[in-house]
Amino acid sequence: MSDQIVYLNGEFMPMASARISPMDRGFLFADGVYEVIPVYQQTLFEWQAHYQRLENSLAAVGIINPFDNQAWLSILNKLIASHPWQDQFIYLQISRGVQIPRDHLPQKDLTPTVFAYTNPLKPLAASILENGIKVITLEDIRWQRCDIKAIALLPNVMAKLQAQAAGVDDVILINQQGNVTEGSASNMLMVKEGVIITPPLSQHILPGITRQVIEKLAQQHHISFIEREINQAELETADELWLASSTKEALPICQLNGQPVGDGKPGQVWQKLRAHYQDYKQQITNNEYLKQ
């Protein structure tokens, strides 16, 4: 896919032609932020929420948003339309820009480096829908501002490697107080006696858009949804555990540290929520079409 079209610093070009400087602060310091946005039927999903989170991440690290909402929309819609896939996910990244010589202190007048590309978004594999995924718990060794969608993801990469070494799909991160924070690239939700429970928003987790959609759908369909801390020990008595992210939606976890979760199959609340999520995607994309 090296000939697919990407956006870099004001131009659309084949991926193979895209070049950035080795002095880019994104490369040298991981000094930048990113977003991942799903696209269904060539229509951006929950754009306003993703845009707001991008603005929050940029403001938190002191990078000026290079574009307004409309300019972003026109870039991303052009990128989407340049590819044949109905369902896609866009990765966009803004770094603080190129600075010579290397210095921790950023220069004030840097031009941010802006990159965006898109990928086909594949539906969840049938094996996951039937059997869920396996996870282990792991110490959360990340920083104190996980609410910023920062490109510095080394602890998340290390967590994924540990999951792979343990022969499982992902991890649930546990903080020093023994409470759940989130997954390596997802939020965590637990179901107990029909209630969806998830850790409250704080500087220790990313405010996931999928989590937000799940909350909205739970409220609409009269499924109890509460935010509170979840102790590691509670995970073992959960009826259901899920990981939630834009590209995976809600994923059922069916094995935790080698033990089955609930009856070892994706649970009933997940089944219901998944059906509501599919309907919601359909409605939203239909409405967006009407607006155009």
Ligand SMILES: Cc1ncc(COP(=O)(O)O)c(C=O)c1O
């Ligand atoms: C650490 C982390 N938490 C949560 C999420 C879920 O966020 P969203 O639902 O907006 O994709 C992600 C997504 O990549 C993530 O990396």
